[in-house]
Amino acid sequence: SAVISQKPSRDICQRGTSLTIQCQVDSQVTMMFWYRQQPGQSLTLIATANQGSEATYESGFVIDKFPISRPNLTFSTLTVSNMSPEDSSIYLCSVDQGGETQYFGPGTRLLVL
Amino acid sequence: AQKITQTQPGMFVQEKEAVTLDCTYDTSDPSYGLFWYKQPSSGEMIFLIYQGSYDQQNATEGRYSLNFQKARKSANLVISASQLGDSAMYFCAMGTPSGTYKYIFGTGTRLKVLA
Numbered sequence: 001s002a003v004i005s006q007k008p009s010r011d012i013c014q015r016g017t018s019l020t021i022q023c024q025v026d027s028q029v030t031m032m033f034w035y036r037q038q039p040g041q042s043l044t045l046i047a048t049a050n051q052g053s054e055a056t057y058e059s060g061f062v063i064d065k066f067p068i069s070r071p072n073l074t075f076s077t078l079t080v081s082n083m084s085p086e087d088s089s090i091y092l093c094s095v096d097q098g099g100e101t102q103y104f105g106p107g108t109r110l111l112v113l
Numbered sequence: 114a115q116k117i118t119q120t121q122p123g124m125f126v127q128e129k130e131a132v133t134l135d136c137t138y139d140t141s142d143p144s145y146g147l148f149w150y151k152q153p154s155s156g157e158m159i160f161l162i163y164q165g166s167y168d169q170q171n172a173t174e175g176r177y178s179l180n181f182q183k184a185r186k187s188a189n190l191v192i193s194a195s196q197l198g199d200s201a202m203y204f205c206a207m208g209t210p211s212g213t214y215k216y217i218f219g220t221g222t223r224l225k226v227l228a
Contacts, residue, residue, distance in 0.1 A: 042220050106155070
Protein backbone atom coordinates (compact mmCIF):
# COMPACT_ATOMS: atom_id res chain seq x y z
CA SER A 1 0.00 0.00 0.00
CA ALA A 2 1.02 3.62 -0.52
CA VAL A 3 2.98 5.49 2.13
CA ILE A 4 1.16 8.69 3.03
CA SER A 5 2.49 11.59 5.06
CA GLN A 6 0.76 14.68 6.39
CA LYS A 7 2.12 17.99 7.56
CA PRO A 8 1.76 19.35 10.14
CA SER A 9 1.05 16.46 12.46
CA ARG A 10 -0.58 18.84 14.92
CA ASP A 11 -1.09 22.56 15.40
CA ILE A 12 -2.68 25.04 17.74
CA CYS A 13 -4.18 28.05 15.97
CA GLN A 14 -5.98 31.23 16.86
CA ARG A 15 -9.53 31.78 15.71
CA GLY A 16 -9.87 33.74 12.50
CA THR A 17 -6.65 32.40 11.03
CA SER A 18 -6.16 29.73 8.34
CA LEU A 19 -4.12 26.55 8.26
CA THR A 20 -2.99 24.59 5.21
CA ILE A 21 -2.52 20.84 5.63
CA GLN A 22 -0.36 18.93 3.19
CA CYS A 23 -0.79 15.33 2.09
CA GLN A 24 2.05 13.60 0.23
CA VAL A 25 1.91 10.09 -1.27
CA ASP A 26 4.91 8.06 -2.33
CA SER A 27 3.24 6.88 -5.56
CA GLN A 28 0.81 8.29 -8.07
CA VAL A 29 -2.82 7.85 -7.11
CA THR A 30 -6.01 8.74 -8.87
CA MET A 31 -8.24 9.73 -6.01
CA MET A 32 -7.41 11.57 -2.81
CA PHE A 33 -9.94 12.23 -0.09
CA TRP A 34 -10.09 14.60 2.85
CA TYR A 35 -11.95 13.70 6.05
CA ARG A 36 -12.72 15.47 9.29
CA GLN A 37 -13.04 13.71 12.62
CA GLN A 38 -14.42 15.93 15.34
CA PRO A 39 -13.60 15.02 18.95
CA GLY A 40 -15.20 11.71 19.93
CA GLN A 41 -16.90 11.40 16.56
CA SER A 42 -16.62 9.32 13.45
CA LEU A 43 -15.06 10.36 10.15
CA THR A 44 -16.93 12.60 7.77
CA LEU A 45 -15.87 13.08 4.16
CA ILE A 46 -15.15 16.70 3.31
CA ALA A 47 -14.27 16.39 -0.36
CA THR A 48 -12.72 14.30 -3.08
CA ALA A 49 -9.65 15.80 -4.72
CA ASN A 50 -9.13 15.02 -8.39
CA GLN A 51 -5.96 15.95 -10.21
CA GLY A 52 -6.53 18.66 -12.77
CA SER A 53 -10.08 19.50 -11.76
CA GLU A 54 -12.01 21.15 -8.98
CA ALA A 55 -12.55 19.17 -5.81
CA THR A 56 -15.97 17.66 -5.23
CA TYR A 57 -17.42 18.72 -1.89
CA GLU A 58 -19.88 16.83 0.28
CA SER A 59 -23.04 18.35 1.63
CA GLY A 60 -22.26 20.78 4.42
CA PHE A 61 -18.76 21.62 3.22
CA VAL A 62 -17.95 24.56 0.94
CA ILE A 63 -14.93 25.59 -1.05
CA ASP A 64 -14.62 28.99 0.64
CA LYS A 65 -14.15 27.32 4.02
CA PHE A 66 -12.11 24.30 2.88
CA PRO A 67 -10.24 25.13 -0.33
CA ILE A 68 -8.39 22.14 -1.75
CA SER A 69 -5.57 21.92 -4.25
CA ARG A 70 -4.41 18.85 -6.21
CA PRO A 71 -1.52 19.98 -8.39
CA ASN A 72 -0.32 16.47 -9.28
CA LEU A 73 -0.96 12.78 -8.66
CA THR A 74 1.07 12.58 -5.44
CA PHE A 75 0.15 15.74 -3.53
CA SER A 76 -2.85 17.63 -2.18
CA THR A 77 -3.53 20.40 0.31
CA LEU A 78 -6.55 21.24 2.42
CA THR A 79 -6.89 24.72 3.90
CA VAL A 80 -9.12 25.34 6.89
CA SER A 81 -10.07 29.00 6.54
CA ASN A 82 -11.21 31.58 9.08
CA MET A 83 -11.05 29.00 11.83
CA SER A 84 -13.29 28.80 14.87
CA PRO A 85 -13.08 26.45 17.87
CA GLU A 86 -15.65 24.21 16.12
CA ASP A 87 -12.96 23.41 13.53
CA SER A 88 -10.89 21.63 16.17
CA SER A 89 -10.63 18.12 14.74
CA ILE A 90 -8.37 15.53 13.28
CA TYR A 91 -8.06 16.02 9.53
CA LEU A 92 -7.13 12.94 7.54
CA CYS A 93 -6.29 12.44 3.93
CA SER A 94 -6.72 9.09 2.24
CA VAL A 95 -6.00 7.61 -1.18
CA ASP A 96 -7.17 4.72 -3.22
CA GLN A 97 -4.90 3.06 -5.73
CA GLY A 98 -7.50 2.01 -8.22
CA GLY A 99 -9.22 -0.52 -5.98
CA GLU A 100 -11.87 -0.19 -3.33
CA THR A 101 -9.66 0.16 -0.26
CA GLN A 102 -8.63 3.57 1.01
CA TYR A 103 -5.38 4.06 2.88
CA PHE A 104 -5.07 6.89 5.32
CA GLY A 105 -2.38 9.31 6.30
CA PRO A 106 -1.43 9.75 9.96
CA GLY A 107 -3.77 12.72 10.40
CA THR A 108 -3.37 16.33 11.50
CA ARG A 109 -4.64 17.24 14.96
CA LEU A 110 -5.91 20.80 14.96
CA LEU A 111 -6.86 22.79 18.04
CA VAL A 112 -8.40 26.22 17.54
CA LEU A 113 -8.40 28.59 20.51
CA ALA B 114 -30.23 6.13 2.07
CA GLN B 115 -26.99 4.42 2.96
CA LYS B 116 -26.20 3.82 6.58
CA ILE B 117 -23.67 2.05 8.78
CA THR B 118 -24.58 1.19 12.37
CA GLN B 119 -22.27 0.13 15.17
CA THR B 120 -24.32 -0.43 18.30
CA GLN B 121 -21.50 -1.16 20.74
CA PRO B 122 -19.87 2.06 21.95
CA GLY B 123 -17.44 0.09 24.10
CA MET B 124 -16.31 -3.49 24.57
CA PHE B 125 -14.00 -5.31 26.96
CA VAL B 126 -12.22 -8.56 26.22
CA GLN B 127 -9.72 -10.62 28.15
CA GLU B 128 -6.31 -11.04 26.60
CA LYS B 129 -6.05 -14.15 24.36
CA GLU B 130 -9.82 -14.42 23.99
CA ALA B 131 -11.83 -13.75 20.83
CA VAL B 132 -14.15 -10.76 20.45
CA THR B 133 -16.83 -9.82 17.92
CA LEU B 134 -17.53 -6.22 16.99
CA ASP B 135 -20.92 -5.68 15.38
CA CYS B 136 -21.69 -3.75 12.22
CA THR B 137 -24.91 -3.55 10.25
CA TYR B 138 -25.41 -1.65 7.04
CA ASP B 139 -28.12 -0.49 4.70
CA THR B 140 -27.85 0.23 1.01
CA SER B 141 -29.89 -0.27 -2.11
CA ASP B 142 -26.77 -0.65 -4.28
CA PRO B 143 -26.15 -4.27 -5.31
CA SER B 144 -22.41 -3.64 -5.42
CA TYR B 145 -20.64 -2.39 -2.32
CA GLY B 146 -17.65 -2.99 -0.12
CA LEU B 147 -17.39 -3.30 3.64
CA PHE B 148 -14.26 -2.31 5.51
CA TRP B 149 -12.91 -2.31 9.02
CA TYR B 150 -10.33 0.14 10.30
CA LYS B 151 -8.49 0.39 13.59
CA GLN B 152 -7.73 3.78 15.11
CA PRO B 153 -5.26 3.74 18.02
CA SER B 154 -4.91 6.74 20.29
CA SER B 155 -2.33 8.17 17.87
CA GLY B 156 -5.20 8.93 15.50
CA GLU B 157 -4.09 7.12 12.36
CA MET B 158 -6.58 4.89 10.56
CA ILE B 159 -5.23 1.40 9.92
CA PHE B 160 -6.95 -0.74 7.31
CA LEU B 161 -7.75 -4.22 8.63
CA ILE B 162 -10.02 -6.12 6.27
CA TYR B 163 -12.30 -5.82 3.23
CA GLN B 164 -15.37 -7.76 2.09
CA GLY B 165 -16.97 -7.27 -1.30
CA SER B 166 -20.71 -7.71 -1.67
CA TYR B 167 -20.25 -10.44 -4.26
CA ASP B 168 -17.62 -12.36 -2.33
CA GLN B 169 -18.84 -15.85 -1.51
CA GLN B 170 -16.45 -16.48 1.34
CA ASN B 171 -15.84 -14.48 4.48
CA ALA B 172 -12.67 -12.41 4.38
CA THR B 173 -9.78 -13.25 6.69
CA GLU B 174 -6.54 -11.41 7.41
CA GLY B 175 -4.41 -13.01 10.08
CA ARG B 176 -6.24 -12.71 13.40
CA TYR B 177 -9.04 -10.72 11.78
CA SER B 178 -12.04 -12.26 10.08
CA LEU B 179 -15.22 -10.72 8.80
CA ASN B 180 -18.48 -12.55 9.46
CA PHE B 181 -20.49 -11.45 6.43
CA GLN B 182 -24.20 -12.21 6.50
CA LYS B 183 -25.64 -10.57 3.43
CA ALA B 184 -29.29 -11.37 4.07
CA ARG B 185 -29.05 -9.83 7.52
CA LYS B 186 -26.90 -6.95 6.23
CA SER B 187 -24.28 -7.50 8.85
CA ALA B 188 -20.50 -7.46 8.63
CA ASN B 189 -19.12 -8.24 12.06
CA LEU B 190 -15.39 -8.17 12.79
CA VAL B 191 -13.97 -11.08 14.74
CA ILE B 192 -10.60 -10.65 16.41
CA SER B 193 -9.11 -13.91 17.62
CA ALA B 194 -6.52 -14.27 20.37
CA SER B 195 -6.81 -10.63 21.50
CA GLN B 196 -3.63 -8.78 22.38
CA LEU B 197 -3.11 -5.70 24.52
CA GLY B 198 -2.15 -3.80 21.37
CA ASP B 199 -5.62 -4.40 19.98
CA SER B 200 -7.01 -1.79 22.37
CA ALA B 201 -8.27 0.97 20.05
CA MET B 202 -11.31 2.38 18.29
CA TYR B 203 -12.67 0.23 15.50
CA PHE B 204 -14.67 1.68 12.64
CA CYS B 205 -16.82 -0.13 10.13
CA ALA B 206 -17.20 1.57 6.75
CA MET B 207 -19.10 0.99 3.54
CA GLY B 208 -18.16 2.09 0.07
CA THR B 209 -20.31 2.08 -3.03
CA PRO B 210 -19.16 2.73 -6.58
CA SER B 211 -21.57 5.53 -7.30
CA GLY B 212 -19.25 7.68 -9.38
CA THR B 213 -16.38 7.91 -6.94
CA TYR B 214 -15.96 5.05 -4.49
CA LYS B 215 -16.84 7.01 -1.38
CA TYR B 216 -17.03 5.73 2.17
CA ILE B 217 -19.45 6.27 5.00
CA PHE B 218 -18.32 5.33 8.48
CA GLY B 219 -20.05 3.96 11.53
CA THR B 220 -19.75 5.62 14.92
CA GLY B 221 -17.08 3.20 16.09
CA THR B 222 -16.54 0.76 18.94
CA ARG B 223 -13.87 1.31 21.57
CA LEU B 224 -12.22 -1.99 22.44
CA LYS B 225 -10.25 -2.46 25.63
CA VAL B 226 -8.18 -5.61 26.04
CA LEU B 227 -7.63 -6.59 29.66
CA ALA B 228 -4.47 -8.29 30.89
